[in-house]
Amino acid sequence: MADASRHCCLLLLILLLLFLSCHRSNSEPTQDKQALQAFLSGVAHPPRLQWNASDSACNWVGVQCDSSKSYVFSLRLPAKGLVGSIPENTIGRLSGLRVLSIHHNSINGNLPSDFANLTLLRSLYVGNNRLSGEFPASLTQLTRLTRLDLSFNNFSGPIPFSINNLTHLTGLFLQSNNFSGQIPSISAPLDKFDISNNKLNGSIPRTLSKFPKSSFAGNLQLCGDPLPPCNSSFFPSPSPSPIPTVPSTPAQRSHKKKLSKAAIIGISLASAVVFLALLLCLFFCLLRHRKRTPKSPSKAAAAAAGGAVVARSAAEAGTSSSKDDLTSGTGPEGAERNKLVFVNGGGYSFDLEDLLRASAEVLGKGSVGTSYKAVLEEGTTVVVKRLKDVVAGKREFDAQMEVLGKCKHENVVPLRAYYFSKDEKLLVYDYLPNGSLSALLHGINPTSISLHFLSAFCFLHFADSLELQLLGHGKGSGRTSLDWDNRMRTALGTARGLAFLHVSNNLVHGNIKSSNVLLRSNNEPAVSDYGLTPLFAPSPSSSSTRIAGYRAPEVVETRKPTFKSDVYSFGVLLLELLTGKSPNQASLGDEGIDLPRWVQSVVREEWTAEVFDVELMRYHNIEEEMVQLLQIAMACVSTVPDQRPSMPEVLKMIEDMNRSESATDDGIRQSSDDPSKGSDGQTPPAETRTPPSSVTP
Structure with a gap:
């Protein structure tokens, strides 16, 4: 009787294990699925982005679950045509989320306060949207963040000192916003940092002085290493040892008052002279520029301005307007709009999102577009060319890319991949480390010099004129x-x-x-x-x-x-x-x-x-x-x-x-x-x- 009881218990245990195993294999992150559905229903999106409610959320486009399918691990929806603000109680409910990538859309407003619940989040990419308001306070509570990208938005106000809560941060990208005030001293182990094109002022903290000038360009009131040193007159001098005060006479007070007025008048006159000198310099540079290119100064300036805006990253420069994706991304062509197409096998395994996350530098601005050296997260280095003024339609573009992809020869740089959308056309080539024949023969690279000056927008025409002058020099430094x-x-x-x-x-x-x-x-x-x-x-x-x-x-x-x-x-x-x-x-x-x-x-x-x-x-x-x-x-x-x-x-x-x-x-x-x-x-x-x-x- 005892043996029969033991056998019965063993059988029940096996059945229970089988039930749990089947239940586990068919598991579904129900709460995360509801949160995702609420998010998608709260923002406008193109018809091509549809999540089938009858399917598992782990199979949806842009959604990745953990191995047991018990929670959503990452949400990646870059350049998907999302429009509107992120509703509360949606993404903030994804408690297991590690990666959130929704950059290059048209998301507005500020990030919801319940983002503070994403305590396991490690990478947040919301750049190239229309977000506004002050620095999201909820982000300073995400202590496991290693990558934070808020670039190319409309954030304003100061950068809070509480950003130091993010002790694991290795990459911080805040460029092209409206942040103001002084930069706080950041102690995180940053290896990538960009805060250019904001309204910041004051001295650059010593902890950030290791980064290049380009990381701070476009903030006209910043100073200190690596920028020019700060004017010591802006800061109070050290207090001398106490000296007994002697009451001043009315005549002395009157004299001090007169000296103060004289100093103010002198400073005003000096400022006026400097301002006039700058105007004259700009005027003569513009005159020279017009003499050399009389028919298209506005076009040259616009092209140069575009080069300055996109100087950080090939990926950031190479994505389409999400609004246009929303309005024209229907049908089979729209479904392929955001796809990186590899020609003839391509030879690489990255996708468009990997390219968008790549760190990059401008190599040069040519007659057909701007070239960037892009270093992907896994270490692969490629060249991305962002074409301008393309008039060919998608069918003609695809056909020409197919022809170019067949050009395989030792003395021809192979085309590896391309991207086509209404507003952006990108080509991906191998990166050749020894540069160009032009740089070898003539040394000076005029494009990189002009982009360096263009980091200050008010000198746009001056830099464009300088670029034209430099093109006339056959030999230069670095030859x-x-x-x-x-x-x-x-x-x-x-x-x-x-x-x-x-x-x-x-x-x-x-x-x-x-x-x-x-x-x-x-x-x-x-x-x-x-x-x-x-x-x-x-x-x-x-x-x-x-x-x-x-x-x-x-x-x-x-x-x-x-x-x-x-x-x-x-x-x-x-x-x-x-x-x-x-x-x-x-x-x-x-x-x-x-x-x-x-x-x-x-x-x-x-x-x-x-x-x-x-x-x-x-x-x-x-x-x-x-x-x-x-x-x-x-x-x-x-x-x-x-x-x-x-x-x-x-x-x-x-x-x-x-x-x-x-x-x-x-x-x-x-x-x-x-x-x-x-x-x-x-x-x-x-x-x-x-x-x-x-x-x-």
């Missing part, structure tokens, strides 16, 4: 000496890449210039920004001066690049390699003569050594090679398109020249920094630096 062998390698590799685009893909590059020739880690060149011209409206003849020096004469008239115009641009690139001069360098002539005509004018004067870069004069036995490459370049820049060789023909000429050099090279070429010895330890033969006048290119 790397580029020897002849590397220049030949660059010419040959670039020619191979362009010939591949022309022959294998029937693709016109359309934007050849030295800043679009990038260098891999082994210094092998790769062309970028190819095949993008069909996406844009034909540019006017007065468009960007950055590509004017490379543009073929017929393109100025037809505004349509061709294979032959690519050859012309490549010829200009060869001249740039030979002369070391920028094609739009102002010093080439008083009347703005371009590089090909300048070379022709010098050649007509019986081959003066003025043609070639002085850096090349340090190397022996290369005059004949320079002349040969110059002949190829001059054939490429012929005024008549039909007289130019094709790109495969140009490639063959350079390859033949290169083979000839390899066959005759006896190993004595070296820099004349050591003029007494050749590479084999022998004294090199005497030679002249001036090419013979009998040779005509």
